[in-house]
Amino acid sequence: MTRLSDLPPTQARRLAELECPEFETRPWVTGPELSRRRVAIVSSAGLVVRGDDPFRGRDADYRAIPTDTEAGELLISHISVNFDRTGAQQDRNVVFPLDRLTEMAADGVIGSVAATHYSFMGASDPTQMESHARELAGRLKNDKVDAVILAPV
């Protein structure tokens, strides 16, 4: 178990007070009801498909995870050792809820599941991620995605 309270106080405080760029705008995008949305997962767990280049340190770019990726093909290459991996080892949906999204699409709760999902490595500098995130937005739009669930670790 690794809750914030389990970490040494300095580390816990650093996470809680993590610096984020000061933004001048507060964007807010609305859209149709959930049952008409196309949903993608964007994780910060440093996920990679087996065989792809793992995150090597604080890389600020992202990796693509096709929606038909088998559970056994997903690896976690996040640099941090201070979060639990045993849950994700037992069931990827703990960090990457693709099976749940697929079920929700089948049930009509959401419109559809994106063709591709993505992962960053969450310990990277957010300002370095900006250009990659903006480029990713174009990819998501090409896939007609209009809702993203952001999944940390």
Add this chain to the structure above:
Amino acid sequence: MSALGHYLEEEGIATVAISLIRAQTENTKPPRALWVPFELGRPFGPPDDAAFQRRVLLMALQMLERDSGPVIIEDFPDDDPRAQADPGWCPPLVADAGGNGPLETLVARLQSEILQIEDAHRLWAAQNGRTMIGLSGLSIRDCARYVADWLNGRAPKSPRDGFSAPLMLRFAVDDLKACYLEAGAAGNARPSSRQLGDWFWDKTAAGAAIHRLREVCLGSEDERLKLIAGNFLVPAMRVRGGR
């Protein structure tokens, strides 16, 4: 996550974030976030509990239909039921806890233990048909051998093109941990992550070897190696002696 949400939303795509650290989310102010009281590494809750995971996901996605933001931060009401220890769980092997004896003894214990853990991991593989071992591209025996070479002070070369030796050391350690923790979760019991972690770090030769490896590498003059060893091998809550 909050910055990613901001950038994507500015580009016209609606986002909702799961938050594992409420104070951080309050500080960074994403457009929408659902705080969950689960441990770090489990944003959607317990493994193998589809109904619970679905509740988390649905509550988050439903925030996309709200028109009262930004910023919306809400709290998921229930804790992870798998955070509790399973008293019926038995670890696949238990070694002497001590890692302070002669280095040669520890290396020998590690290499003999690897054979046992491979057997235990076969049960996991048969049950689950998958593994998260694979970052290093090495077999588990080779991961252990690579760690042993570092422990013996040999500073071995990287066994993989394009990957530095310290990076391969990190990946080999990650793969060893994955092998043990998957093997530990094989069977019908449902150990908590605390149980698995206590066992691995305190009751296996591999855990003792990684503690010792950290100490050995911290004595190096290679600053990159010291950075990796000091921060990315042993969880902060498991570091002994506060060093």
